[in-house]
Amino acid sequence: MNGYSTLVEQTQKKILHYISTNPDTKHLPKENEFAEILGVSRGVLRESLSQLRALGIIETKRKKGTVVVSPNVFGVLKPLMGTGLLDKKSLKDLYQLRLMLEIGAADFIFMGKNDRFIEELDAIVGQEADLDQQMSLAKDEATKIEIAEKLKEVDIQFHAKLFEITGNQDLMDFQFIIRHLFTLYSPRMKKDYHDRNIVSHIGLFNLLRNGTPDAFRMAMRLHLSTQFENMEANIEKAGAQ
Amino acid sequence: MNGYSTLVEQTQKKILHYISTNPDTKHLPKENEFAEILGVSRGVLRESLSQLRALGIIETKRKKGTVVVSPNVFGVLKPLMGTGLLDKKSLKDLYQLRLMLEIGAADFIFMGKNDRFIEELDAIVGQEADLDQQMSLAKDEATKIEIAEKLKEVDIQFHAKLFEITGNQDLMDFQFIIRHLFTLYSPRMKKDYHDRNIVSHIGLFNLLRNGTPDAFRMAMRLHLSTQFENMEANIEKAGAQ
DNA sequence: TTAAGTAATTATGTACGATATATTATTTTT
């Protein structure tokens, strides 16, 4: 049993080691030099760099290889979007992850909230109220569907804003990706859309303004209850799309 | 202006497309053929494959390129462990993510719980009780530290088991990775270790057996309260290690 | 005939060299 891993993998580790032992240097050596330094061919080096690039650890332009310190954790999912490669189990896991984060984020939403965010949320909630009213006045089915679409969009905005308030980049990335994987946030195109949720966005909003993290967390759990119940169905739908 | 992505990226997409349009075939064509099919050189193809390999989407052995359907979302973090590449912000985000998941997982822990898991948790909690007793009897500082180490290990086991109960693979992967990034779970090596947590593991365990998800979630939040408070300090520590 | 051992085949792994292209630096032209 020889060297366990392939040369490319070894080289990848060497590169990471090189980076961590040269914390001051932003730019890696040029490929030819670097290949010689590491004692591998340029092809192998390029494959290694390619992997690190795929992981978002480095970025390389035509004239320099830059070291990016903050790779985004959920970058893996990006290339997978729309390929249908994720099986039912993976989709389910991701869907669950979203629900967990949505509920678990409560404390951090409170930590990050400020007047600006409150205003922005207020605007979103207001927009939703307007749409609700329009919906109640809508006559034909076509406009109802149209408004329902907008409502769905506003719904997404609301939850995205909450994640934004936490200031957690990973969380925002995840939300962005997951939004594309699932049509996200259960369909409300039915007429009884307005009483689907036990707790409304307005309720959440008011709790965020005047309530406690605990109360907010509990309310969020109730708000999402339909999505807990319809989890299987929603995943089925995502797989089909 | 063409499709301003590099050939490797384009090829990567082509490969993904190839996979998703040939859902039956497990194996990709051999490199030479595949390169010709996609109209690129073998080098470019290999770089593309290399990236997909890094993302955990495919695995290739000496004689065949296998398509792996379930890449693990948190695979990105694995190569980063121990390189010190993650900056403060990233570490903080990850740490927060863990706390969110720990709290948000409550419902799914209840969904997944069964007699076997309860037994296993019981064993862990029992082990902890033993160690607690040993600790109270310990005379010299050395053995105290030794026991504290074991207690920390048991603590990790307890929370890992909870994640395991959910059956969510991503969650387990995340827990595994994060454990290495942070020494995880605040230091208990002080004498007052036993009253650090407002809610003990035994309390959580009993709630899991006889309580409700809501109660459990709330208890978990309290259990983790010290880690919410010491977040900054813990991150500092992880960055240093 | 079966089992063990060996050779041939095959696909990936690795290396080197050459050309293309885009970016930066330099020089030339007005």
Added chain:
DNA sequence: AAAAATAATATATCGTACATAATTACTTAA
């Protein structure tokens, strides 16, 4: 001095050749 043309440089891409390990085919011995 500003704009345009040109040279230099580093990455991007390609092609070929060889090495290595795994599979298969084949041979040989009991």
